[in-house]
Amino acid sequence: MRHFQRFGLVLNDRVVRTPVAIASMAGVVNADYVLARADHVGVAFIGGYSIDAPTMEASREMARAGRAEFSYEDPVEELASQMEKMKESDVVLGLNLRGSTPAAYAAVAEALGDSVIYEIDAHCRQQPMIDAGCGEALLHNQQRLAEIIAALKAQDVTVSVKIRTGVAGDDRQLAKKIWTAGADILHADLMDFGYQKVRQLRNACPLVLIANNSVNTFEKMKDMFSHGADLVSLARHSDERTLAGLDAAITRYADEHGWYNSPKQLCRGGDIRSLAFCCMPVKSCPLIPTLDKIGMTRDEYMAFKQHAVVETPLSEGKHTCFGSLAWCCKDSSPCMFREMTIRQVGIDNREYMRQKHILADKILQHLFYEKARNDTC
Structure with missing residues (x-):
């Protein structure tokens, strides 16, 4: 174990x-x-x-x-x-x-x-x-x-x-x-x-x-x-x-x-797992063309991430930039609001990254299996 x-x-x-x-x-x-x-x-x-x-x-x-x-x-x-x-x-x-x-x-x-x-x-x-x-x-x-x-x-x-x-x-x-x-x-x-x-x-x-x-x-x-x-x-x-x-x-x-193979953030050349670290699609950044490339609308992306973190520590964070840790970046990027929320939730950075790993796995599952199946139908 x-x-x-x-x-x-x-x-x-x-x-x-x-x-x-x-x-x-x-x-x-x-x-x-x-x-x-x-x-x-x-x-x-x-x-x-x-x-x-x-x-x-x-x-x-x-x-x-x-x-x-x-x-x-x-x-x-x-x-x-x-x-x-x-x-x-x-x-x-x-x-x-x-x-x-x-x-x-x-x-x-x-x-x-x-x-x-x-x-x-x-x-x-x-x-x-x-x-x-x-x-x-x-x-x-x-x-x-x-x-x-x-x-x-x-x-x-x-x-x-x-x-x-x-x-x-x-x-x-x-x-x-x-x-x-x-x-x-x-x-x-x-x-x-x-x-x-x-x-x-x-x-x-x-x-x-x-x-x-x-x-x-x-x-x-x-x-x-x-x-x-x-x-x-x-x-x-x-x-x-x-x-x-x-x-x-x-x-x-x-x-x-906590996550041994965590990706770089998307804006720094990360793979699609790094969508777990991306914020809401509200500005011009690599997220927008990436969503277009994978056939995911902005609304679908936002709804998916919000649903994926329900009843997890990542659902917390009303004082973060976009209202929950779901939209927060990698632990290596300095952020006072993310760190404050992590401590308030009662987890450490290692557990935060572990939760982001789980979120990334859900994203891969959605893109390669669930979404593909629905698109076929």
Whole structure:
């Protein structure tokens, strides 16, 4: 419960102890690799593991060319042995898989069950793997990617998709495709795009978002979190010292501020979660074009926020600028009236930010599910 209260992260029905993850590296990241670093990570994706004849042959070809690859005769047997090693660990386990058909993924999930996350490798850019119909090939054949997601979801398992940004053409449309196909997690290698790409993906879909690529300092981690990431993952930089530093830093930040991945305010480049911090739409500011972009009228926005905070501490604050804490800004922005109201209500800044987190979740739920359903009707 301590970890849940701190971060509020649950994946595959398990509480994630820290939003720091290990990303797969073929031939390197297996159960032993993760267990040596288990004190400092919450999630780990082992692999990549090739799971059918075409991708296993591609792995052998890549190994002959000098790349690190896992070698085995029976992928299900190998994966089962890796899962057994991780059985007593509190690290949430994901299997990064490379297959050439939806049936190959479904067969593995049917054999191994729902105790792990199944991650589709739409990331590998090695030509033998692309020729086998895996890796980046799936970013150019998004219908096949959707079919693989559907095949895994038919086995009632949690599905992650690892992508490389900047390959598909429009990553926003790709994210929407992955979400509507049924995936649960989007694991994005940001390449050289940085936090701007995180914000773009966050604004395009409500999936659990893992940001990957060169996130090896607390400042870089905060950039990812403040623009929409739920977790960050490390591959080449996943040494114990770096992982321990990130874990300790984000734990301290969460305990101090109450919302570990709170967004920047909208007027400072925040993602759509930052609507939780916006005031009423009464002046010319980034709120107005944002509402237009997401198809939300000013009246709808005001009514939604007012309703969302009923019977919560955010409904209080008659002496604030707009009559309640629902319209108040982030705790990092100085405001005498907000601070006075928080004390009068009997909460601290940490609880204030926790309540804003709940409000932001309601906003995402409304925009991506309730509003979309009503618009369709």
